[in-house]
Amino acid sequence: MTKKTKNDKILLAHGGGGQLTDDLIRRHILPSFDNEILTEMGDSARLDLTSGSLCLTTDSYVVKPLFFRGGDIGKLAVCGTVNDLAVAGSRPVALTLSLIIEDGFKMELLDRILSSIAKTARQSHVDIVAGDTKTVEAGAADKIFINTAGIGARLPGVDLGFRQIAVGDRIIVNGSIGDHGMTIISQREDIAFQTQLESDCAALAALTCQLLENVDGIRFMRDPTRGGVAATLNEISMSTGLSIKIRENDLPIKPAVQAAADMLGFDVLTIANEGKFIVVVSPESVGECLKICRNDPLGQEVQIIGEVVETRDVPLVEMETRIGGRRIVQMPYGRELPRIC
Amino acid sequence: MTKKTKNDKILLAHGGGGQLTDDLIRRHILPSFDNEILTEMGDSARLDLTSGSLCLTTDSYVVKPLFFRGGDIGKLAVCGTVNDLAVAGSRPVALTLSLIIEDGFKMELLDRILSSIAKTARQSHVDIVAGDTKTVEAGAADKIFINTAGIGARLPGVDLGFRQIAVGDRIIVNGSIGDHGMTIISQREDIAFQTQLESDCAALAALTCQLLENVDGIRFMRDPTRGGVAATLNEISMSTGLSIKIRENDLPIKPAVQAAADMLGFDVLTIANEGKFIVVVSPESVGECLKICRNDPLGQEVQIIGEVVETRDVPLVEMETRIGGRRIVQMPYGRELPRIC
Numbered sequence: 001m002t003k004k005t006k007n008d009k010i011l012l013a014h015g016g017g018g019q020l021t022d023d024l025i026r027r028h029i030l031p032s033f034d035n036e037i038l039t040e041m042g043d044s045a046r047l048d049l050t051s052g053s054l055c056l057t058t059d060s061y062v063v064k065p066l067f068f069r070g071g072d073i074g075k076l077a078v079c080g081t082v083n084d085l086a087v088a089g090s091r092p093v094a095l096t097l098s099l100i101i102e103d104g105f106k107m108e109l110l111d112r113i114l115s116s117i118a119k120t121a122r123q124s125h126v127d128i129v130a131g132d133t134k135t136v137e138a139g140a141a142d143k144i145f146i147n148t149a150g151i152g153a154r155l156p157g158v159d160l161g162f163r164q165i166a167v168g169d170r171i172i173v174n175g176s177i178g179d180h181g182m183t184i185i186s187q188r189e190d191i192a193f194q195t196q197l198e199s200d201c202a203a204l205a206a207l208t209c210q211l212l213e214n215v216d217g218i219r220f221m222r223d224p225t226r227g228g229v230a231a232t233l234n235e236i237s238m239s240t241g242l243s244i245k246i247r248e249n250d251l252p253i254k255p256a257v258q259a260a261a262d263m264l265g266f267d268v269l270t271i272a273n274e275g276k277f278i279v280v281v282s283p284e285s286v287g288e289c290l291k292i293c294r295n296d297p298l299g300q301e302v303q304i305i306g307e308v309v310e311t312r313d314v315p316l317v318e319m320e321t322r323i324g325g326r327r328i329v330q331m332p333y334g335r336e337l338p339r340i341c
Numbered sequence: 342m343t344k345k346t347k348n349d350k351i352l353l354a355h356g357g358g359g360q361l362t363d364d365l366i367r368r369h370i371l372p373s374f375d376n377e378i379l380t381e382m383g384d385s386a387r388l389d390l391t392s393g394s395l396c397l398t399t400d401s402y403v404v405k406p407l408f409f410r411g412g413d414i415g416k417l418a419v420c421g422t423v424n425d426l427a428v429a430g431s432r433p434v435a436l437t438l439s440l441i442i443e444d445g446f447k448m449e450l451l452d453r454i455l456s457s458i459a460k461t462a463r464q465s466h467v468d469i470v471a472g473d474t475k476t477v478e479a480g481a482a483d484k485i486f487i488n489t490a491g492i493g494a495r496l497p498g499v500d501l502g503f504r505q506i507a508v509g510d511r512i513i514v515n516g517s518i519g520d521h522g523m524t525i526i527s528q529r530e531d532i533a534f535q536t537q538l539e540s541d542c543a544a545l546a547a548l549t550c551q552l553l554e555n556v557d558g559i560r561f562m563r564d565p566t567r568g569g570v571a572a573t574l575n576e577i578s579m580s581t582g583l584s585i586k587i588r589e590n591d592l593p594i595k596p597a598v599q600a601a602a603d604m605l606g607f608d609v610l611t612i613a614n615e616g617k618f619i620v621v622v623s624p625e626s627v628g629e630c631l632k633i634c635r636n637d638p639l640g641q642e643v644q645i646i647g648e649v650v651e652t653r654d655v656p657l658v659e660m661e662t663r664i665g666g667r668r669i670v671q672m673p674y675g676r677e678l679p680r681i682c
Contacts (some may be wrong), residue, residue, distance in 0.1 A: 016678065017613070017671065018675035019674045020675035021568070021675050040502075043425040044397060044425050046391075048393055052388075052392050053387075054393075054438060056385060056388055057384060057385035058438070084385050084387050087385075094397060098400050098490075100486055129397060132399050136680060137679065138681075140680075141403075142477060145482070145486065149399055149471075161383070221382060226359075229505060332358070333357070334355065334356070334358065334359060334361035338356065
């Protein structure tokens, strides 16, 4: 048996902390993420930020399937964590990467995922500075799970939060909604129109930093992932005690996404996005916000979808429907889409 | 059905990002880790360190069984990451916590694990500041996997690294080796003497900080987890190009651990520890090091196990055996013990 055939699959021993772990790290992982801090291979990465004011976040990724139109679990693992740092008002600096791999997982697929992680990290100007690899027996995990944690340097003078939000603030989204979730579910169900769908998976930090550095009236940002726009708007409403009014006509939804959702019985508002942000911005600053978004590839279809309004009885998210009626947009229950990210 | 019986198990929908996720977080997770930063529930935690010089690390934990003598997956997930920050020369500050949970996992067990995480974090003076919860279908993961990432504030003036290591430096370990690994494997195999074994799982940061703040000649620290002392010493030897001589007589090994290892055919040197560090220290400073260790509950059985020596042909780790012979201590291959941490 040649060395190559020997290592075309992940073995339990690749997680044992010995020679094989060292092999995996030196041959497959380090070359993907070439940077001085990682190559030190210390127990922790050492970083020097210009200030001690930072953001820290984490997410695990269990998406199924691993590869989908518009992305894969690796791209998602970088974008998701970069976006969490971005919408918190920071510039992403470094990520950690932790893999849990099932015995027998193809090395070739691992390499594809690693190269996607590396490419996305490079494009997002973040380094992968620390990592971990665990293996489990066949049947003890579904192929591969990825965790990334990230730190970002907080942008000076930026203070986003629910408490900044006021009546009259506008709510904008940087483009079409529901693309990621409907792509995953369509691919999983293998339905006919899946080729027209593509995940919006993208790293938003360049655009969010530009917005925060140039627009004064930004109150709050969040990326509407699991639970979709419905969950994000309900979180805003519950946390501020204010109500939100959106207009169905102003929601940017691609026809293929709407068709898939209708066919499968989903509400697009509850579907996960992976390249979108909701921004709450003062009415004076909304114009500037739109202008900056439209000049960025990730914000060309930016849309004002609604605004923050006074609460009458209880804080509510309400939608003016296309036919002029009113519908309450509820917090989704949670059973919409398992393993979407 | 009452609300209580409804939620005695984790459901897929608990990971959906909707009401049930919110319930899980607000009822089970937030109360366990009460702190202002986490309670903000932003997309990222916001932290202010006094300096931007920091350490960052991550580890996933897949240990089987979840509960073992001396600890559980939760305690391990805190200690392991705290120790990685500690041996890198930093004071651990904050952790993130990410859970991947199998559908049907008992809520009662999750609560036990969360409370163990909270207790260990409190004892280690670190806050859990950000988190994530994912659920997967029954059969897609083995009960629960935990990831923690952590940041630490680097101790001023401390610069540990392979390049500081010189011939003549002493190698010390803060107590008995092999306890964690042999406890796990014995419990898994359900063998008779398992009651005499107990994991050494412990957070070492208080002791490492005391050492680094009081002893000048510390060159390098590492916690010998997967791959055990054998892997750590081989890493030192490979990275420095120097050789290492240890003495079998000086290795602190508990009789029950040695008996279990002999019976099951393991070399204790390759067995994982979770509450031990290897310190490489200059000969002038070793006395001070031992003194500080002996005054700490986690260092009372500290032992000098060997020293760094000149390399003759190739860098080697060599052991003087009890009967006066010599044996090469190899880098373990990796198949020793799957899912040990």
